[in-house]
Structures are given as structure tokens and as C-alpha cells.
Amino acid sequence: MTQVTPATQATIGDSEFDRDTAVTRRDEGVYDTDLSAGWTITNAVNGGYLLAVLGRALADALPHSDPFTVSAHYLTASRPGPAVIRTDVARTGRTLSTGQASLFQYDDNGHEVERIRVLASYGDLDSLPDDVRTTAKPPVFPPMDRCFGPQDGPTPVSGSSSITERLMLKLDPSTLGWALGAPSGKGEMRAWLGLADGRDADPLSLLLAVDALPPTAFELGISGWVPTIELTVHVRSRPAPGPLRVSLITRNLAGGFLEEDAEVWDSADRLVAQSRQLARVRLG
Amino acid sequence: MTQVTPATQATIGDSEFDRDTAVTRRDEGVYDTDLSAGWTITNAVNGGYLLAVLGRALADALPHSDPFTVSAHYLTASRPGPAVIRTDVARTGRTLSTGQASLFQYDDNGHEVERIRVLASYGDLDSLPDDVRTTAKPPVFPPMDRCFGPQDGPTPVSGSSSITERLMLKLDPSTLGWALGAPSGKGEMRAWLGLADGRDADPLSLLLAVDALPPTAFELGISGWVPTIELTVHVRSRPAPGPLRVSLITRNLAGGFLEEDAEVWDSADRLVAQSRQLARVRLG
Numbered sequence: 001m002t003q004v005t006p007a008t009q010a011t012i013g014d015s016e017f018d019r020d021t022a023v024t025r026r027d028e029g030v031y032d033t034d035l036s037a038g039w040t041i042t043n044a045v046n047g048g049y050l051l052a053v054l055g056r057a058l059a060d061a062l063p064h065s066d067p068f069t070v071s072a073h074y075l076t077a078s079r080p081g082p083a084v085i086r087t088d089v090a091r092t093g094r095t096l097s098t099g100q101a102s103l104f105q106y107d108d109n110g111h112e113v114e115r116i117r118v119l120a121s122y123g124d125l126d127s128l129p130d131d132v133r134t135t136a137k138p139p140v141f142p143p144m145d146r147c148f149g150p151q152d153g154p155t156p157v158s159g160s161s162s163i164t165e166r167l168m169l170k171l172d173p174s175t176l177g178w179a180l181g182a183p184s185g186k187g188e189m190r191a192w193l194g195l196a197d198g199r200d201a202d203p204l205s206l207l208l209a210v211d212a213l214p215p216t217a218f219e220l221g222i223s224g225w226v227p228t229i230e231l232t233v234h235v236r237s238r239p240a241p242g243p244l245r246v247s248l249i250t251r252n253l254a255g256g257f258l259e260e261d262a263e264v265w266d267s268a269d270r271l272v273a274q275s276r277q278l279a280r281v282r283l284g
Numbered sequence: 285m286t287q288v289t290p291a292t293q294a295t296i297g298d299s300e301f302d303r304d305t306a307v308t309r310r311d312e313g314v315y316d317t318d319l320s321a322g323w324t325i326t327n328a329v330n331g332g333y334l335l336a337v338l339g340r341a342l343a344d345a346l347p348h349s350d351p352f353t354v355s356a357h358y359l360t361a362s363r364p365g366p367a368v369i370r371t372d373v374a375r376t377g378r379t380l381s382t383g384q385a386s387l388f389q390y391d392d393n394g395h396e397v398e399r400i401r402v403l404a405s406y407g408d409l410d411s412l413p414d415d416v417r418t419t420a421k422p423p424v425f426p427p428m429d430r431c432f433g434p435q436d437g438p439t440p441v442s443g444s445s446s447i448t449e450r451l452m453l454k455l456d457p458s459t460l461g462w463a464l465g466a467p468s469g470k471g472e473m474r475a476w477l478g479l480a481d482g483r484d485a486d487p488l489s490l491l492l493a494v495d496a497l498p499p500t501a502f503e504l505g506i507s508g509w510v511p512t513i514e515l516t517v518h519v520r521s522r523p524a525p526g527p528l529r530v531s532l533i534t535r536n537l538a539g540g541f542l543e544e545d546a547e548v549w550d551s552a553d554r555l556v557a558q559s560r561q562l563a564r565v566r567l568g
Contacts, residue, residue, distance in 0.1 A: 069562045090398060125539075132539070234514075254554075
């Protein structure tokens with residue numbers, strides 16, 4: 001059998017995601033970048049996209065190239081446009097290196113404002129042993145052609161989000177109640193996920209994947225903005241080609257905050273990333 | 285009914301834990317401390333105790349006093365003895381402030397070595413609304429008098445750990461197979477937990493609580509050292525007086541790493557803290 005790849009299919013290293021996360025080294029540990037308006041939700045720059053941009057800078061600043069664990073604290077809202085990233089190497093080791101990175105932009109008064117700060121440990125995913133004793137199971141939900149994405153709605157949502165044009169997102173119908181005005185009340189969200197241009201997932205795009213679905217808060221009946229305070233990702237394996245399955249769960253909505261756990265599974269049924277975020281909720 | 289409190293019962297602010305996590309401000313944002321040998325496991329300083337020491341420094345450096353989310357990357361192994369903590373304030377806001385802290389010690393050659401670096405967001409737990417929509421349930425396991433701790437063993441373990449003298453730790457018998465040479469194979473560990481001197485839990489001691497149980501790796505049949513690479517805690521509520529219940533779960537042991545999730549429940553059945561760590565495993 002011959003598999004036909006469309007001539008337009010983007011590849012890892014040559015895709016919109018790669019161009020929009022590019023960083024240019026200005027000086028030792030200092031990088032310029034330009035946050036694209038293509039990864040916004042209404043006007044907010046997606047937190048996972050920001051993580052990928054910072055991840056690119058750290059992959060250059062550290063002797064290892066794969067993010068193993070990245071912890072981000074979101075300080076102020078980023079905007080599309082120029083930004084500078086300053087990195088600092090905390091420790092370099094044989095198998096792991098740790099560093100930090102901060103992204104800055106100028107505010108309307110010309111003052112530099114820090115948007116996000118991350119601490120991260122990097123390694124080499126390809127050097128890890130093959131043992132897998134995972135007891136977690138992949139999420140069970142319908143095949144992609146029976147799931148639904150933003151493109152399947154009757155009319156485009158007004159003030160819509162340009163990130164939806166860049167994602168292949170097909171949501172499990174059982175976590176879509178919110179879109180029909182009938183949220184399930186369960187803190188769950190599941191979807192098939194890829195990049196719309198067909199670029200396969202890699203460790204860097206997993207940083208985007210953990211924060212690319214609608215928030216579980218929607219299924220909990222909360223329709224407002226749920227800003228991320230802190231997000232930590234563990235990348236556990238290089239993903240196989242093909243679409244990802246992402247499963248989000250919230251177990252504790254209390255005191256105006258919630259946690260959101262993500263699992264990302266690849267086409268080979270391997271758990272390739274796990275994340276947890278703390279987000280703020282404004283209850284009506 | 286009258287509840288009799290022993291005259292020797294320690295209190296929040298006046299206990300060994302408080303004395304051993306004390307920091308002294310040397311300069312703006314710089315703190316001296318002395319890591320106690322009382323919180324070691326064999327020779328290693330417990331990672332949760334270290335987190336509490338750094339948490340004390342950040343509570344002083346930031347305008348808010350309660351840790352909401354703390355992300356720690358462990359760089360090199362700490363030793364009992366003097367240490368210096370350097371903090372940096374990233375952002376102060378009305379409800380949340382974010383900062384970072386690093387703990388340094390001198391190595392045998394007199395060089396300063398960084399042991400651990402944390403990024404943390406602090407707030408005021410008492411200012412949060414009362415809403416609780418938690419779907420998570422407290423772990424179910426036997427009452428304390430039918431659980432077992434290090435003191436219940438026939439003989440003290442040689443090279444034993446001084447931290448065990450400072451903890452009230454009573455493990456669920458169903459997660460104790462490892463101690464009898466028959467690990468369950470399930471990545472679970474559950475225990476009643478308190479401080480041995482009767483000091484009640486507070487947000488700071490929750491940073492200790494999430495890393496105070498034997499690792500889930502023991503029940504997975506791994507007997508070696510499982511060093512923490514990264515640990516993030518979310519403190520969600522001020523704990524009620526009385527013993528805590530701590531439940532650990534590992535779902536993904538693969539490629540020489542595992543994640544360990546902790547839930548900490550207080551005596552009022554409230555989920556007061558959640559944590560996740562990435563740890564390294566050396567398989568035999």
C-alpha cells in the first residue's frame with residue numbers, strides 16, 4: 001500500500017507553528033521573537049503557544065534539546081507582537097539540564113513588562129530506556145469523524161479565535177454540552193488534536209497541546225474567562241506521527257480556583273505528556 | 285466533653301517544624317537558614333522540608349503570605365547545615381504575587397552550589413470565597429489505629445531516617461506490601477499524616493506533607509532511590525486542625541521516569557492540597 005501525502009502537508013521544522021515559535025538569538029541567552037496573532041483566543045495569546053516559544057529559547061540556551069518538565073507562572077497578559085526572552089542556566093548535567101526563561105514586552109508607556117516566567121528541565125528523549133509500565137489507559141471516545149470541531153458549527157462564532165484555524169480539533173460529543181447550552185456538570189473535556197496543516201506532533205508542540213482544548217470549566221457551567229496562574233508539563237516520550245488524543249479532568253473547583261489535568265496520548269497509545277494547571281475562576 | 289491537650293503539644297509557630305524552617309533576613313531578599321539533620325531520609329534532606337524552608341523565605345519576600353502554587357526544580361542534593369536563600373520578586377498584584385527563590389550551599393571546595401530553585405505564586409487563603417464543587421472524594425482506608433508506621437516495626441531499620449521521628453505516619457496496610465517484600469504492583473500509597481509533636485497543619489506544612497510518604501515506586505517493586513526532578517504543589521485551602529490523609533498515585537512509569545500525584549485531605553474532608561512530581565527511577 002502506498003500512502004499519499006498531500007503536497008501541501010507541513011512537516012516538523014517547516015510549518016506555521018515552527019515559524020511562529022521561532023526565536024532569534026540576540027546575545028548570549030537573550031532571544032527576540034514576534035508573538036503571532038494566529039494563536040489567539042479572542043484577543044488573548046494562547047498559553048500553550050507561549051510555552052512553546054519559551055521552550056524554543058530554552059532548547060537553544062541549554063545543552064539538551066527536549067523539554068522534560070516545564071513549569072510556567074503567567075504574570076500578565078501577552079499580546080501579539082515583538083517580545084524578548086531572557087534565559088538563565090541553573091545547572092547543566094549529563095542527562096538533565098535546568099534553566100529558566102522570562103518573556104517580556106513593552107507596555108503602552110514603553111515600560112518593559114514581564115509576561116511569563118518558566119523553570120524547566122531538559123534532556124534527551126531518545127536516550128531513555130524503552131520500559132513502559134503505565135497503568136493509565138487511553139481515553140475512550142468516538143472516532144474522529146464522529147467528533148465535532150469549531151468548523152462544524154452552523155455559523156462562525158463572533159469575535160472568533162484565530163487559533164481554531166490552526167488546529168485540527170475534534171471534540172468528544174459527550175463533552176460538548178456547553179456548546180449547546182447544556183454543560184454536563186462534569187469537569188471533563190476530550191478531543192482529537194493536531195495541527196491543521198498536517199504537521200506532526202513533536203515534544204515542542206506537546207507544550208501547545210496541553211492547553212489547546214476548551215477549558216473543563218465550560219462543562220462545569222462556567223462561561224467566563226479562566227486565566228491560567230501556573231501550568232506544569234511533563235513530556236514523557238517523543239510522539240508517534242498522527243493525531244493526538246487529549247483528555248482533561250478537573251476534580252477540585254473550590255475557592256475560586258480549579259486544577260486542570262491533561263493527558264496527551266499519541267497514535268501508538270503511548271502517554272506522551274501530562275500536565276496540571278491552576279486556573280482562576282470567576283463564579284457568577 | 286472536654287478535650288485534654290497535653291501540656292507538651294506543639295502549636296503552629298512554636299514547634300520543631302517552625303524552628304527548623306526558620307529563615308533570617310540578611311539583606312533585601314536574602315535569607316540565612318540552617319538545614320536541620322532532623323528531616324533527613326538516610327542522608328538526604330527531605331524535598332518537602334526544603335520546599336517549606338523556601339516557602340518561609342518567599343512568605344517574607346512577597347506581600348502575600350500563603351503559598352498558592354509552588355514549582356520546584358531540584359538541582360543538587362542538599363545537606364544538613366547552613367544555606368542561603370536568594371529571592372526575586374517577579375510581580376506583585378492585589379490578589380496574587382509571584383516570586384522565585386534559590387537555595388545555595390557551599391561544597392567541599394568552598395564553591396557556592398545551587399540546590400533547588402522555585403517559582404511560586406502567593407495569595408491570601410482566608411480571602412477566598414467558600415464555594416466548593418469538588419468531585420474528588422477523600423481516600424477510603426482504615427482508621428488510624430489499624431494503620432501502621434515506622435514505629436510499629438519489630439526493630440528499627442538500620443541507617444534509619446530521622447524524619448520518621450518527627451512525623452506521625454500511619455500507612456494504609458493495603459499499600460504496605462513493599463515493607464513485607466510483597467509490593468502490590470499498584471502505584472498507590474496512602475497514610476494518615478501529622479507532625480509527631482502534635483503541631484497542626486498549616487499551608488506551610490502542607491508543602492512538607494505532599495512529599496512525606498514512602499514513594500509509590502516501592503509498591504511498584506522499585507526499592508532504590510527515586511530522586512525528585514520537579515515538584516509542583518497547589519495549596520487550595522487552610523487545613524482544619526487534626527490529622528491529614530495523604531493519597532499518592534502513579535499512573536505512568538515509563539522511560540525511567542514516573543509522575544507521583546498527591547492529594548492531601550484535612551479532618552473536615554476538604555481537599556487542601558494537590559501536587560505532582562516528576563521523579564527519576566533506576567530500574568534493576
